[in-house]
Amino acid sequence: MSEHTVASFDAELQELRRSIMEMGGIAEKMLADATVALVRRDVGLAQSVVTSDYRLDTIQRDIEEKAILTIARRQPMAIDLREVISAIRIASDIERIGDMAKNISKRTLAISGQFEPQRVVLGVERMSDMVLGQLKDVLDAYTTLDVDKALEVWRRDGATDALYNSLFRELLTYMMEDPRNITFCTHLLFCAKNVERIGDHTTNISETIHYLVTGQPITAERPKMDRTAYETGQPEQAGGAAGA
Amino acid sequence: MSEHTVASFDAELQELRRSIMEMGGIAEKMLADATVALVRRDVGLAQSVVTSDYRLDTIQRDIEEKAILTIARRQPMAIDLREVISAIRIASDIERIGDMAKNISKRTLAISGQFEPQRVVLGVERMSDMVLGQLKDVLDAYTTLDVDKALEVWRRDGATDALYNSLFRELLTYMMEDPRNITFCTHLLFCAKNVERIGDHTTNISETIHYLVTGQPITAERPKMDRTAYETGQPEQAGGAAGA
Numbered sequence: 001m002s003e004h005t006v007a008s009f010d011a012e013l014q015e016l017r018r019s020i021m022e023m024g025g026i027a028e029k030m031l032a033d034a035t036v037a038l039v040r041r042d043v044g045l046a047q048s049v050v051t052s053d054y055r056l057d058t059i060q061r062d063i064e065e066k067a068i069l070t071i072a073r074r075q076p077m078a079i080d081l082r083e084v085i086s087a088i089r090i091a092s093d094i095e096r097i098g099d100m101a102k103n104i105s106k107r108t109l110a111i112s113g114q115f116e117p118q119r120v121v122l123g124v125e126r127m128s129d130m131v132l133g134q135l136k137d138v139l140d141a142y143t144t145l146d147v148d149k150a151l152e153v154w155r156r157d158g159a160t161d162a163l164y165n166s167l168f169r170e171l172l173t174y175m176m177e178d179p180r181n182i183t184f185c186t187h188l189l190f191c192a193k194n195v196e197r198i199g200d201h202t203t204n205i206s207e208t209i210h211y212l213v214t215g216q217p218i219t220a221e222r223p224k225m226d227r228t229a230y231e232t233g234q235p236e237q238a239g240g241a242a243g244a
Numbered sequence: 245m246s247e248h249t250v251a252s253f254d255a256e257l258q259e260l261r262r263s264i265m266e267m268g269g270i271a272e273k274m275l276a277d278a279t280v281a282l283v284r285r286d287v288g289l290a291q292s293v294v295t296s297d298y299r300l301d302t303i304q305r306d307i308e309e310k311a312i313l314t315i316a317r318r319q320p321m322a323i324d325l326r327e328v329i330s331a332i333r334i335a336s337d338i339e340r341i342g343d344m345a346k347n348i349s350k351r352t353l354a355i356s357g358q359f360e361p362q363r364v365v366l367g368v369e370r371m372s373d374m375v376l377g378q379l380k381d382v383l384d385a386y387t388t389l390d391v392d393k394a395l396e397v398w399r400r401d402g403a404t405d406a407l408y409n410s411l412f413r414e415l416l417t418y419m420m421e422d423p424r425n426i427t428f429c430t431h432l433l434f435c436a437k438n439v440e441r442i443g444d445h446t447t448n449i450s451e452t453i454h455y456l457v458t459g460q461p462i463t464a465e466r467p468k469m470d471r472t473a474y475e476t477g478q479p480e481q482a483g484g485a486a487g488a
């Protein structure tokens with residue numbers, strides 16, 4: 001590339017990175033607000049989360065368009081091409097994180113004023129705080145291109161999945177104890193599942209950072225520990241994980 | 245482009261389209277098999293669905309790589325660029341449809357042998373059949389670049405969401421009637437939600453086909469009718485939809 005082309009390309013990359021950081025900031029705030037709104041049954045805050053999602057969708061579509069134009073115009077190779085592809089992938093993950101936060105807030109609107117075992121709400125809050133930490137750290141890792149930090153987030157998601165597993169069982173137990181808990185706990189189950197999926201998206205972003213910096217996929221097995229799809233609701237067998 | 249370049253570009257497009265049709269065929273089979281496995285509690289069939297997902301992921305990654313290379317190498321404009329971008333988007337939607345089918349089968353493995361109200365399983369089957377119809381039709385619409393057919397699928401998804409809403413309520417009712425139904429019905433709720441999300445992906449594909457052929461997004465409001473996030477579990481107020 002000529003010096004001019006290189007400078008233009010760098011400017012386009014800067015622009016993409018800035019947009020992604022903006023998306024990251026919005027998504028972090030959405031998850032934090034969605035959690036506070038759930039715990040406090042704050043209908044106004046929940047509604048503002050639902051509204052924020054539109055902005056996230058707009059920026060993502062914009063990033064995708066600009067990235068594709070950059071590829072067509074500059075024909076970047078190797079690390080430069082990976083930069084642009086990574087921008088597309090990370091924007092897509094952040095957009096989906098926003099969807100999950102929006103889903104949580106929609107459910108908050110549904111369950112406001114219902115009978116509630118507050119303890120399980122706090123369980124979802126704890127899980128959400130863990131995932132918010134993952135999200136912040138993985139966005140930092142993207143800014144500084146810190147592969148070790150990205151891998152650390154990737155590994156940490158196992159603990160989030162473990163917490164989800166125990167919450168899932170706890171919620172089923174509450175439902176069995178008292179039918180008045182069923183509607184409320186069903187919505188909480190979906191909220192917890194949304195938080196768990198946000199955790200998965202942070203590991204996707206970790207994988208993208210690894211690919212961006214090293215040019216290689218992560219070869220180790222992802223620490224996937226959401227086993228509730230296999231949850232039978234029966235007491236565990238000695239020596240066996242729950243189900244399947 | 246020179247004649248040679250045009251021919252090479254066409255060959256690359258053909259290859260992308262072929263790969264997408266292969267993905268579509270696999271995803272259709274996964275959804276159909278996942279549904280049969282759920283209804284019949286066929287553990288072997290459910291396991292084969294889980295295994296198939298790997299192939300789908302591989303083809304998707306391959307399509308993405310080839311598409312990006314094509315953009316960098318050929319610098320396509322207008323309809324040609326839209327062809328390549330659409331391939332990336334549709335592959336991503338089909339890959340996620342595969343994930344949903346896999347999730348359904350994981351839950352089938354969890355609930356095999358459990359107490360069951362067979363009627364609600366048939367409700368999920370009916371919903372799944374509707375969505376399978378949407379998937380087949382939208383893949384046909386992609387093959388023939390039939391915008392009207394794509395729009396027709398896009399509109400049809402409202403009926404799927406309506407069925408999901410009524411299934412959601414029915415499942416809550418079963419849980420309230422008998423605590424022994426709770427674990428089973430919770431898994432079925434997640435299965436139904438997965439089918440509903442597959443429906444959403446078929447509408448995404450409709451939108452991509454519209455963009456591909458016309459160069460414009462669909463401007464009408466998407467017929468989003470999954471209102472269960474707002475479901476309160478209370479009898480409906482006169483004149484009001486459920487919740488929010």
